[in-house]
Amino acid sequence: MRYQLGIVGGGPAGMMAALIGDRFGIKTILIDDNPALGGQLIKQTHKFFGSKDHYCGYRGFQIGSILREEIAKSKVEVITSATVTGIYPGFILGLHHKERYQEVGCDAVIVATGAKEKFLIFENNDLPGVYGAGAVQTLMNVYGVFPGRRALMIGSGNIGLIVTYQLLQAGVEVPFLVEILPEIGGWFVHAAKIARAGTRILTSHTIISALGEEEVEGAVIAKVDDQFHPVSGSEVTIDVDLICLAVGLSPLSDLLWQVGCRMEFIPELGGYLAWHNERMETTVPGLYVAGDVAGIEEATTAMLEGKVAAISAVSHLLGPSDELSAMQREIIRELDDLRSGDFSQVVSRGLRRLYDRP
Amino acid sequence: MARPFDVVIIGGGIIGTATGYYLARKGLKVAVLEKGFLTSGSTGRCIGGIRQQFTTRSSILIAMESVRIFKTLGEEFGFDIEWHQGGYLFLAHSEEKERAYKRAIEVQRKFGLEVNYITGEEAREIVPGLNTDGLLGAAYCPHDGQANPFLVVDGYARGIKQRGGSIFTFTPVTAIHKARHFRIQTGKGDFEAPVVVNAAGPWVAEIGAMVGVEIPAQPERHEALITERRSLFMEPMIVDYRPDGCYFQQLHSTGQLIGCYTPDPKVPGRDVSSTSEFLREMGRRMVRILPKLGEIRVLRQWAGSYTMSPDGSPIVGESGVEGFYIAGAMSGHGFMFGPGIGRCLAELIVGNESPIDLSEFRPDREFVRAEALK
Numbered sequence: 001m002r003y004q005l006g007i008v009g010g011g012p013a014g015m016m017a018a019l020i021g022d023r024f025g026i027k028t029i030l031i032d033d034n035p036a037l038g039g040q041l042i043k044q045t046h047k048f049f050g051s052k053d054h055y056c057g058y059r060g061f062q063i064g065s066i067l068r069e070e071i072a073k074s075k076v077e078v079i080t081s082a083t084v085t086g087i088y089p090g091f092i093l094g095l096h097h098k099e100r101y102q103e104v105g106c107d108a109v110i111v112a113t114g115a116k117e118k119f120l121i122f123e124n125n126d127l128p129g130v131y132g133a134g135a136v137q138t139l140m141n142v143y144g145v146f147p148g149r150r151a152l153m154i155g156s157g158n159i160g161l162i163v164t165y166q167l168l169q170a171g172v173e174v175p176f177l178v179e180i181l182p183e184i185g186g187w188f189v190h191a192a193k194i195a196r197a198g199t200r201i202l203t204s205h206t207i208i209s210a211l212g213e214e215e216v217e218g219a220v221i222a223k224v225d226d227q228f229h230p231v232s233g234s235e236v237t238i239d240v241d242l243i244c245l246a247v248g249l250s251p252l253s254d255l256l257w258q259v260g261c262r263m264e265f266i267p268e269l270g271g272y273l274a275w276h277n278e279r280m281e282t283t284v285p286g287l288y289v290a291g292d293v294a295g296i297e298e299a300t301t302a303m304l305e306g307k308v309a310a311i312s313a314v315s316h317l318l319g320p321s322d323e324l325s326a327m328q329r330e331i332i333r334e335l336d337d338l339r340s341g342d343f344s345q346v347v348s349r350g351l352r353r354l355y356d357r358p
Numbered sequence: 359m360a361r362p363f364d365v366v367i368i369g370g371g372i373i374g375t376a377t378g379y380y381l382a383r384k385g386l387k388v389a390v391l392e393k394g395f396l397t398s399g400s401t402g403r404c405i406g407g408i409r410q411q412f413t414t415r416s417s418i419l420i421a422m423e424s425v426r427i428f429k430t431l432g433e434e435f436g437f438d439i440e441w442h443q444g445g446y447l448f449l450a451h452s453e454e455k456e457r458a459y460k461r462a463i464e465v466q467r468k469f470g471l472e473v474n475y476i477t478g479e480e481a482r483e484i485v486p487g488l489n490t491d492g493l494l495g496a497a498y499c500p501h502d503g504q505a506n507p508f509l510v511v512d513g514y515a516r517g518i519k520q521r522g523g524s525i526f527t528f529t530p531v532t533a534i535h536k537a538r539h540f541r542i543q544t545g546k547g548d549f550e551a552p553v554v555v556n557a558a559g560p561w562v563a564e565i566g567a568m569v570g571v572e573i574p575a576q577p578e579r580h581e582a583l584i585t586e587r588r589s590l591f592m593e594p595m596i597v598d599y600r601p602d603g604c605y606f607q608q609l610h611s612t613g614q615l616i617g618c619y620t621p622d623p624k625v626p627g628r629d630v631s632s633t634s635e636f637l638r639e640m641g642r643r644m645v646r647i648l649p650k651l652g653e654i655r656v657l658r659q660w661a662g663s664y665t666m667s668p669d670g671s672p673i674v675g676e677s678g679v680e681g682f683y684i685a686g687a688m689s690g691h692g693f694m695f696g697p698g699i700g701r702c703l704a705e706l707i708v709g710n711e712s713p714i715d716l717s718e719f720r721p722d723r724e725f726v727r728a729e730a731l732k
Contacts, residue, residue, distance in 0.1 A: 086659070088634040099653075101641065103634055260631070 003029040003077070004317050005310075006093050006106030008084045008255065011039020012299045013291025014112035015067040016306030017313075022074040024314045029104060030076050031095065033083040037071065038064035039114055039291075040134070041299060043141040046162050053334075054300045061141070063299070087111075087259040091286065108286045108313040111256055112306060115249035115270065115292035120154065123209035129216030133163040133246035140170050148242025152219050153177040153199075154207055158298075160246030161190035167244070168197050176238060178205040178221050180228055187343070207243070208235060216241050251293045259284055264357060268350025269295030277355060278332050280309035288312050295354070297347055304335050360550035363389040363524075365707065366542050368531050368565050369557035370394075371401035372507060372693050373685045375514035376700025377555055377707075378523055384708055388523035389549055391542065393530035396515055399559040401507045401693055403630070403662025405582055405616045407595045407607060408694040409446040409502040410471050413462045413730040416718035417671055417691070418469045423698035423714050428505055431697065435513035439505050442610035444593035446502035447481060448731075449647070450494045451600055459497035462731060466499075473499040485592045487650045502595065504607055507693050514700075531558075534568040536679060553707055555683045560628050560663040562673075562686030571677045574725065575687035577663040579625040581636040582618035586655045589613060596647060604643040615654065619643060620732075630661040664690040670729035674699055674719040675706065683707060684721050689732060 005021045007014045010032030021028040036042065044060020055063045071078060082097035091106040117132035119125070129148065131139075133155070139145040151172050153164045156179035164174050177194070182204050184191045195201060204224050211218035223234035250271040257263060261274035262283040274282045276289050288309035291302035311328040315321070339348050365381050367374045370392025378388045392398070408428060410421040432439045450456040459475060466473050476484075478493035515525050526546065533543040534554065542549040558565040560577035567573075588608070595607035606617025619640060637659055645652045667673050667687035672695060674685050685703055688695060702712040718727070 086632065086634065086637070088632070092634045094634050094637060096655075101638065101656075103638075258632075 002105045003027050004107045005029070005110065005313050006091065006104060006108070007031065007110045007112060008093070009039065009112035009114055009291065009293070010034070010037035010078070010080070011112060011114050011291060011302065012041055012063070012067070013302040013306035013309070014039070014110065015071055016303040017110045017112060017290055017310040018076045019067070019070055019074060020307050020310035021314065022076045024318065026314060026317060028076045029079065029106070030071065031079045031082050031084055031093070031104070033081065035081050037068050037078065037080065043134075043137045044299070045141055045166060048300065054303070060299060084255060087255055087287075108288070108316050110288045110290055110306075110309045110313060111274075111293055112289070112291045112302075112309070113252040113255060113293045115296055116252050117245065118248045118250055120207070120245050120247050122207050124212065125210060127210050127212050127216050128214070129212070129241055130210055130243045131245065133159050133244045136242070136244050137163050137166065140166060146170065146172070148172060148240075150175065150240045151242040151244055152207070152221070152238060152240045153244045153246060155179065155246035155248070156184045156186055156191065156201060156203070157246060157248065158186035158190060160244075161186040161194060163244060163246060164194045164199055165190065165197070168194065168199070172242070174199045175240070176221065177201045178207060179203045180206045180224055206230065210243055211237070216243055219243055249292060249296045251296065253293055256282070256289070256293070259287065261287065264354060266295070266350045266354050268346045269354065273354075275354065275357060278308070279312045279328065280305060281312055286313075286316055295347065295350060301335060301338055304331055304338070307331050308335070360541055360548035361389070363387050363549060363551045365389070365553045365555060366391060366540065366549050366551040367555040367557055368542070369399065369559055370396040370511070370515070370525065370527060371399045371557065371559050372511055372514075372696035373559070373688065373699060374555065374557035375511050375518065376696045377557060377685060377703050379514040379517045380701045380704030381707060382518045382521035382523040384704060386708070388518055389551070390515070390518065390523070390525045391529045391531055391544055391549065392525070392527045393561075395527050396525070397508055397511045399561075400662050400665065400688075401511055401559075403582065403660060404507055404693045405607070405618055406504050406507055406609070406693065407446070407502075407605070408504060409499070409595065411446055411448065411462065411466060411473060411497060411499050411502065411731060413465055414671060414718055414727065415469070416714070416716055417695075417729060418466055418471065419714045420695050420698040420702070420716070421691075422469065422471060423701070424695055425501065425503065427697035427701065428503065431505075431510065431513065435517065437509070437513065439509045439513060440609075440611040441503060441505040443501060443503040444595070444607065444610060445484070445498060445500040446597060447484060447594040448497040448597045448599065449481070449603075450496060451492050451598075453494065455599060456494050458730060463497055471499060472501055473497060484594060485596060485648070487591075487648050489647055489649055498594070500594075504595065504610065506611065510693075510696070531565060531568070534565075536569055536682075540681065553681045553683065555685060555703065555707070557685045559686065559688075559692070560665050562665060562684065566677070566684065569679050569682050571679055571682060571684070573673060573684060573686060573721070574668050575665050575673065576626055577628050577665045579627065579629055579661050580618050580620065580664050580690070581632060581640070581659060581661040582616065583637065583640055583656050583659040585615040586657050587613040588615070588654065598643070598647055602639075602643060604640060604647075606644055614657070615644070615651070617644060628663055630663060632659045632661055666690075668725040669727060670732040672699065672719045673721050674703060674716055675721050677721050689729070
């Protein structure tokens, strides 16, 4: 099987890229390892902000459904429950699908594999009941599974704040959220909401250990000093059966290492990622990145990056045109606008560092 | 200021660290210079098989010496190196192979190696589930085995440091000058020593060229894979030398199957990227030999270099430049020969006779007698 464009990852970036490819008549295949397309959108129950162009007012899972329906109406070929295990010379994608190994050949590839949750080192962190916040969100919002009775949330970025709120909505008590930094990381509006619902947000605090033999039965938290060292004597034992880690994401970049992209370490963007420019071109000609794998942000920028990457791929496949570059410039401008706010300062700094590297 | 040592070894794989260890044990001040991390060349990419079934005298003897060393190496290091004596089973699917194995067995037995030619049925008793279609018989040596290359190199490297030696990783050699002593330039300063050992694996010819020594060594890419775990069901390494054959074994430590094949046509060069073809082909070839492997998942694939000499035997000994020793072109047998070669080379370097006759490995040989069981 041969396709003009292969897209690895069917989240917001990959779906949007596939739709753009299809719009230009590119024979496109979209591959995802989950049973359904949507990526992280399928579990996002919060409403999106921003402009109408960017699905403002819709909840994440609704945006996922809209894109899924558009893809169903398009000529994009979709394979779900398929893991891309390698990208080989000649852009042959190795697929693990239905317990068989298959190959799909492509002329251009967009890697939009997203991110993985970071973990935290503390005593007993391997006890059942210690979860990534994203995993808890999936359990509750996708599978309808009650994750625990009383939760400790770790990390006050937007994911920590939003998942705390969703836990509360589901009827899980969240007595404490600890944040190692002296300030809350995420948006005030989210923090205020959970504070009103009774969650105590403890800044300059961290987890010391999980308690329990077979599963989480409690946790010890403590204050930290300005060097982030626990202050002895400040330890408090709390009664929880669920510990939720919302301590950041890192790009899921294994395929990019394997394919031989030049990799750069940019902490502001989540760690190692493939070097790319604002057209989402990597150091491997014909291979592009989009979404969290190109630097941790959120779904709106991921969708725009998906568009940008797809336009680069279309130019590569069909040859450049004024129409394509005008369209791409417009989207890059939208991305710049979105990233001009205070909360995007870190990302913008990271991207500048990346683009500045030759 | 150049840092002075008694011996500078270039290459932090099995050959470099083993040689360094046996030299350090003799009280010499040793430095190992490695351009990457330890085992980052060929050693960390090999599949860990250790066999003694060869056809030339020096290879058989050095392999037997290595097995003797592997047996007690864990004890010497104070930790397990995952040595396991599961044997090697060479399958014969043609009368030609059958004759070749029987001839080889005659030679091997002269050196005291316990090795037998067995029937296909007997082979299936050793490896339950073995496909005996077209199988005429097999050469079987139960005393061959396996060990973990990372642990072995780690043990040797620790041993070097414990005896006052030094390991310099991420220290690529950029030039070597010979005056009274060798002066070795690296990315991290200069080193000086009267003796240099070139154990640079796939880079052995480039390092040789730095002192004007030509080494007929050519790296070739070999690919490998490892599967998920299974409960232990097979002991030996299976070797299928058909043109579309392969070799694989079950790691006794984890239960994973690990294997590779010799590509045809060969792939010269130091490229160690992986191919989709290998993944497909290796799976097919393994399943042909052991149909029950059809449901097992591959966890990982990678590639490494076999650094080949023209006759398939290593190049070991002092070069035309006095004090410049070569231990390279292991032709795919570096890990299994490593301990023996390290020990013998250490003796040569301090001026003793090598305990094993290494004349067939001499750098100045004619390269005419080919090792049949490459």
